[in-house]
Amino acid sequence: MGKAWYMSETIVDQRKECHRSPPEFCGLEKLAEIGIIYRHIPAHEKDAGLERACAEQGYDHWDEIIINREKLPNYDAKIKNFFQEHMHPDDEARYVVDGTGFFDVRDKEDRWIRILAQAGDLIILPSGIYHRFTVDDNDYLKAVRLFKGIPVWTAYLREEGGEDTFVRHDD
Ligand code: KMT
Numbered sequence: 001m002g003k004a005w006y007m008s009e010t011i012v013d014q015r016k017e018c019h020r021s022p023p024e025f026c027g028l029e030k031l032a033e034i035g036i037i038y039r040h041i042p043a044h045e046k047d048a049g050l051e052r053a054c055a056e057q058g059y060d061h062w063d064e065i066i067i068n069r070e071k072l073p074n075y076d077a078k079i080k081n082f083f084q085e086h087m088h089p090d091d092e093a094r095y096v097v098d099g100t101g102f103f104d105v106r107d108k109e110d111r112w113i114r115i116l117a118q119a120g121d122l123i124i125l126p127s128g129i130y131h132r133f134t135v136d137d138n139d140y141l142k143a144v145r146l147f148k149g150i151p152v153w154t155a156y157l158r159e160e161g162g163e164d165t166f167v168r169h170d171d
Pocket residue numbers: 065082092094101132133141143155169
């Protein structure tokens with residue numbers, strides 16, 4: 001667990017690892033520096049681990065999402081929205097139950113870092129952090145989403161030189 005790397009400048013296929021050449025890995029302390037929590041909670045400690053995270057961070061609501069073409073309603077639009085750089089007024093807190101995916105965030109110099117999300121990973125992107133998300137070629141990620149209060153699905157896009165606009169992520 002716990003793998004992150006700097007991304008190649010050009011993305012040919014968002015679902016691939018998109019390494020630089022040669023690959024340049026990103027230390028987990030770098031993620032901590034930008035406020036990201038990236039912690040492994042093995043399946044058998046899931047309940048206690050998530051309870052602890054909820055108590056620490058003040059989360060009191062949760063749901064479960066399966067990202068997969070067959071399972072996720074409105075799949076194409078959601079996949080597109082997830083991969084447009086955006087931020088939320090709330091934390092994005094996800095515990096990966098099964099499957100894999102990538103969360104991309106920027107470092108302080110605006111360089112993209114790709115964070116591997118796999119079973120047992122708790123990833124918390126604090127509110128206001130620009131990010132994007134994609135599944136990989138397996139097209140399957142099952143995650144618990146943790147919230148403070150009932151979630152508002154507002155995402156603010158970061159557009160090249162443009163105004164922030166918002167899209168709805170969920171129904
Ligand atoms: C978001 O807002 O980017 C997401 O919810 C990503 C999908 S949850 C694994």
